[in-house]
Amino acid sequence: MRRIHILCVEDEPEVLEAVVRDLAPFEEVFPIEATATADEARRVVRDVILPRGELGLAICDHILPGEDGVSFMVHLHAQEATRATRKVLLTAQAGLQATIVAVNQAALSHYLAKPWNPDELVAVTRRLLTDYVLETQTNLYPFLSLLEADRLTERIRSGPLPGDE
Amino acid sequence: MSIPIRPLDRIREALQSIPEAQSEVRDFVTGDVLLREGDNPGTISLIIRGEIELLKHAEDGDEYPLGTLRPGQLLGLLSLSSGNASFFTARAASEGTLLTMPDDRFVELLHNRIDFHQVVTPLLLGNLVDRYRRVVRLHLEVAELTRDLNAEKRQLQAAIDELEETRNRLVQQEKMATLGQLTAGIAHEINNPIASLSRAADLLHPQWHKVFGEGIERGLTPMFRQAFELGVTREPLQTEIQRQRTAELARLFPDLPRPLVRTLAQVNPESFAELRSAMQRVPESVRLSLLSQWAATFEAGVLVRNVRVAAERIGGIVGSLKSYSRQDKADEDAVDLRQGINDTLVLFGYVLKKFILVVDLPELPPVRCRPGEINQVWTNLILNACEAMGDTGTLWVCCGVRPPDQVWVRIQDSGPGVPRELREKIFESHFTTKQIACARGSGLGLGLAIARGIVEKHGGRITVSDAPEGGAIFTIFLPTGAAPD
Numbered sequence: 189m190r191r192i193h194i195l196c197v198e199d200e201p202e203v204l205e206a207v208v209r210d211l212a213p214f215e216e217v218f219p220i221e222a223t224a225t226a227d228e229a230r231r232v233v234r235d236v237i238l239p240r241g242e243l244g245l246a247i248c249d250h251i252l253p254g255e256d257g258v259s260f261m262v263h264l265h266a267q268e269a270t271r272a273t274r275k276v277l278l279t280a281q282a283g284l285q286a287t288i289v290a291v292n293q294a295a296l297s298h299y300l301a302k303p304w305n306p307d308e309l310v311a312v313t314r315r316l317l318t319d320y321v322l323e324t325q326t327n328l329y330p331f332l333s334l335l336e337a338d339r340l341t342e343r344i345r346s347g348p349l350p351g352d353e
Numbered sequence: 354m355s356i357p358i359r360p361l362d363r364i365r366e367a368l369q370s371i372p373e374a375q376s377e378v379r380d381f382v383t384g385d386v387l388l389r390e391g392d393n394p395g396t397i398s399l400i401i402r403g404e405i406e407l408l409k410h411a412e413d414g415d416e417y418p419l420g421t422l423r424p425g426q427l428l429g430l431l432s433l434s435s436g437n438a439s440f441f442t443a444r445a446a447s448e449g450t451l452l453t454m455p456d457d458r459f460v461e462l463l464h465n466r467i468d469f470h471q472v473v474t475p476l477l478l479g480n481l482v483d484r485y486r487r488v489v490r491l492h493l494e495v496a497e498l499t500r501d502l503n504a505e506k507r508q509l510q511a512a513i514d515e516l517e518e519t520r521n522r523l524v525q526q527e528k529m530a531t532l533g534q535l536t537a538g539i540a541h542e543i544n545n546p547i548a549s550l551s552r553a554a555d556l557l558h559p560q561w562h563k564v565f566g567e568g569i570e571r572g573l574t575p576m577f578r579q580a581f582e583l584g585v586t587r588e589p590l591q592t593e594i595q596r597q598r599t600a601e602l603a604r605l606f607p608d609l610p611r612p613l614v615r616t617l618a619q620v621n622p623e624s625f626a627e628l629r630s631a632m633q634r635v636p637e638s639v640r641l642s643l644l645s646q647w648a649a650t651f652e653a654g655v656l657v658r659n660v661r662v663a664a665e666r667i668g669g670i671v672g673s674l675k676s677y678s679r680q681d682k683a684d685e686d687a688v689d690l691r692q693g694i695n696d697t698l699v700l701f702g703y704v705l706k707k708f709i710l711v712v713d714l715p716e717l718p719p720v721r722c723r724p725g726e727i728n729q730v731w732t733n734l735i736l737n738a739c740e741a742m743g744d745t746g747t748l749w750v751c752c753g754v755r756p757p758d759q760v761w762v763r764i765q766d767s768g769p770g771v772p773r774e775l776r777e778k779i780f781e782s783h784f785t786t787k788q789i790a791c792a793r794g795s796g797l798g799l800g801l802a803i804a805r806g807i808v809e810k811h812g813g814r815i816t817v818s819d820a821p822e823g824g825a826i827f828t829i830f831l832p833t834g835a836a837p838d
Contacts, residue, residue, distance in 0.1 A: 199706075201589030202659045209652075212612040219611060224592045232596070251703050254745070281703050 189330075192244035192321070193237045194220045194313070197229045197260065198278070199252050203302075207247060207278065210306045211313060217334050218244060218317065226252055226260035233270065243273045244320040245313060247300075250282040258286045261294035272324055274316035276300060278309075361425055365401055365452055367472045374462055374469065376454040381445045388428060388443040396453050397429040399476070403449015407441045420487060421446065427480050433459070518802075525803055529725055533678040540675045547668050554661035558585060561653065576631055580647045583624055584654020590619060609644075616648040619655070673699040677728050687719035690727065690762060690831070694750060697731040704739050705748065713751040717760050721834040726807045730815075733800035734764045734827050741768030741825065758833050759813075765826040770819040779817065780805045 194211060198204040201224070208222050221237060223229040226248075237243050246264060248257035257277060264270040275294055277287070280302040290296040297319075298312050318336040321328060328340045368376050381387060381403065388394050390410055400422055407419040419441055422428055432439050433456055462469040561581050590598070598618035599611075606614065617625065628647065632640055673696040691714045698705065698712065738748055746767040755761050771779060780801050808815045813831035820826050 201592075202662060204592070205589065205655070205659070208615070215611045222592055222595070228592060236596075251706050253706050256707065 191241035192218050192317070192325075193241055194218050194317075195229060195233065195237065195243055195246045196220065196222045197224075197226060197246070197248040197252065197257060198222075199224045199249065203249075207309070210309050213310070214313060214317070214334060217330060224252075226255035226257065226263075229260060230263065233264070238269055242324070243270050244317055245274045245276065246270075247276045247278050247313075250277060250279040250286055256286070258282065258290045258294065261290055261296065265294040272320060274298075274320050276312065276316065278302065278304060361401060364399070364472055364476065367468070368399070368452060368454070371462065371466065371469055373458065373466070374454045375458050376452050379451045379453055380448070381451065382448045383445050385445040386442060387445060387451070388439050388441075390440060390442045391438050393438045394429045394432055395456055397427055397433050397456060397459050398451040398453040400424050400426050400428065401450040401452055404446040405443050405449075406446045407443055409441050416442075424449075425476070425479065426483060427476065429456070430477075430480060521803070522806065525729070529678065529729065533725065536674045536678045540671045543667065543671050547664050547671070551661055551664035551668070554657050554664060557657045557660075561657075576628070577647065577650050579624070580650040581654040583620060584651040584656075585658045587619055587651075587655055587658065595619065609641075613645060613648050616652055617644075620651065670699060676724070678725060685721045685723055687721050687834075688724045688727070690717055690720055690722075690752065690760065693724050693728040694731050694752070694762065697728055697735060698750070701732070701735060701739075704736065707744060708739065708742060709747040711747060711749045711751075713749070715753065717752055717754065718833045720760055720831050722811050722831065727811070727831075730804045730807050730829065731762075731764075733804045734829075737800055738764055738766035738768065738825070738827075742766050743768070746824075755830065759830050760833055762829045762831075763826060764828075765820055765824060767822075767824040770823055771817055771825045776817050780815070 194214060196204060196207045196211070198207060204222050204224065208220055211220055214220070219241075221232050223232050229246075229248075233243055243264070246261065248260060250257040252260075257279065261275045261277070264273055264275065274297040275290075276298045277290055277296055278300045282290070282299075287296070287299065290299075297316050300309060300312065314335055317334075318331070318339055321331050321335065322339065322343060325331070328344055332340055368374055369378075378401075379398075387398070387405060390408075402424055405422040405428065407422065408416045409419050410416055422443070428443055428451070429439075431437075459473075463473055464470075562578060595615075595618055599615050602609075602614045602618050603611070609617075617628075620628065632644060635643055676692060677696040677700055694714060698710070735748070735750070742748070748767075749763070749765040751765075752760065752762045805815050808829055808831070811831055813829060815830075816828050818826050818828075
């Protein structure tokens with residue numbers, strides 16, 4: 189089965205660990221990849237994630253060594269394979285200008301300020317992944333236990349029954 | 354050669370002797386209005402005696418003097434020649450006498466009577482010459498006034514510039530002073546929680562060992578003790594290596610949940626081998642739960658380590674903040690410049706992140722200076738360099754000794770450099786190349802002016818040049834205050 193991945197980009201190892209730790213409950217269904225730079229993230233999306241599945245959610249810091257997070261998100265949004273990917277900025281430092289670019293050119297889905305509240309991070313992840321699977325998946329049953337079940341069952345109920353033509 | 358003008362009473366007699374002129378003598382007293390602005394006089398008058406002021410009414414109702422007519426001059430000449438209404442008012446400034454004749458008479462006689470012509474022509478010429486003289490004099494006066502005005506304007510501009518410079522300096526000082534107070538307050542407030550954080554992390558460490566000491570089922574205490582110890586001493590792996598190891602482990606143990614695999618991937622290979630063989634010795638039914646417990650203990654160690662590292666880092670930043678914005682009044686101090694440079698690099702780490710930073714700061718003799726002000730110099734130069742480089746580049750920061758009694762600090766970037774013709778200008782107030790809309794930076798064009806002011810106040814100098822490979826080099830020389838050998 190092609191799995192839907194979560195990608196985290198953050199250059200501070202301890203902070204990256206913390207994000208991954210907070211999202212660990214999702215990993216049962218959504219494998220998490222963690223990278224320290226936008227450059228590494230590009231390679232991981234190309235060589236690791238897309239060959240095996242798709243990218244459902246990208247959570248990026250803005251200030252990174254080399255290419256910044258917003259520019260990486262704009263790159264993701266420009267690629268066909270990652271256009272539908274939900275994009276979250278998790279940052280202590282993104283000026284108005286960068287945020288405007290993120291919203292307008294990368295279709296930023298959510299902005300989380302550091303230090304984040306883990307419950308909020310989990311809730312945002314759950315909501316955005318639900319949006320993503322509703323938009324891209326036909327079989328929603330594998331996600332019922334982890335994502336927003338009411339929205340998923342609503343869709344399943346209103347859709348055709350298996351075997352319907 | 355000049356045209357002879359006859360004495361005035363002779364002219365008067367000559368004119369009065371021509372009856373067709375219909376001339377009449379008219380006396381006036383001070384204040385009489387002899388001609389009103391906007392009227393058409395219909396007469397021309399020769400002033401025999403007395404003085405007449407010419408006035409122009411402005412829109413605001415004020416009167417502006419245009420000049421004075423004296424004996425021998427003609428009143429009504431302009432209206433006569435142009436046919437227009439008078440554009441000034443003539444008012445007697447003293448008592449006197451006029452000889453007045455109707456316009457049409459005057460013109461006709463001028464054309465047809467040679468004796469009238471002979472009398473009047475020199476008079477007309479004289480009037481014109483007078484008026485021309487007056488115009489020339491006025492021009493000279495205007496030129497003189499303009500010159501004075503310009504000189505005053507320049508003085509004023511210089512005064513304004515100076516005031517502005519002073520104001521900028523004061524604002525800057527005020528800003529730094531406020532920042533100093535603020536950071537002192539913040540540092541004080543933050544130091545307490547930092548202390549409590551790092552003490553907590555320190556204490557958790559032995560505390561956990563005590564917990565294990567009291568025994569954990571199956572006699573596996575040493576193994577768990579080791580798990581915690583490994584966690585506490587673990588350095589984060591590079592994400593690439595972490596990914597490789599996780600992938601390897603996932604291949605070896607396809608049934609383990611991914612978060613567990615990720616954690617185990619952080620354990621060094623020797624310890625992991627030990628763990629594996631230990632796991633072989635426990636019954637298979639409890640293996641997974643034991644392994645999870647082991648990983649959780651390792652994670653607990655990692656968390657304790659992360660708390661400690663974070664507390665240390667906050668402490669470092671607060672320290673930098675405190676020494677960066679040090680409040681030094683008039684007193685100079687013997688200072689190691691490298692401290693301030695390092696503080697600046699720490700505090701502006703978020704700006705510097707996207708550039709390659711090359712720092713080469715060998716030991717320097719102390720320099721007598723006000724560190725708070727000198728830090729402003731590093732800040733302005735470093736931020737300018739970043740601004741110049743845009744999104745990528747390399748920043749070099751180095752220093753050295755220049756015998757006998759100077760030290761230098763060099764800040765070099767890989768940006769576009771400074772064109773030769775701008776090298777003096779960039780140090781002037783309000784010279785800026787930054788776009789107003791740039792995301793960061795005030796763009797007020799004060800940075801280098803302030804930097805130069807501070808350096809010069811410390812008896813040093815600042816220079817700019819271009820690196821052979823492109824990019825700007827700013828070099829600051831400061832005296833060490835040591836007596837030259």
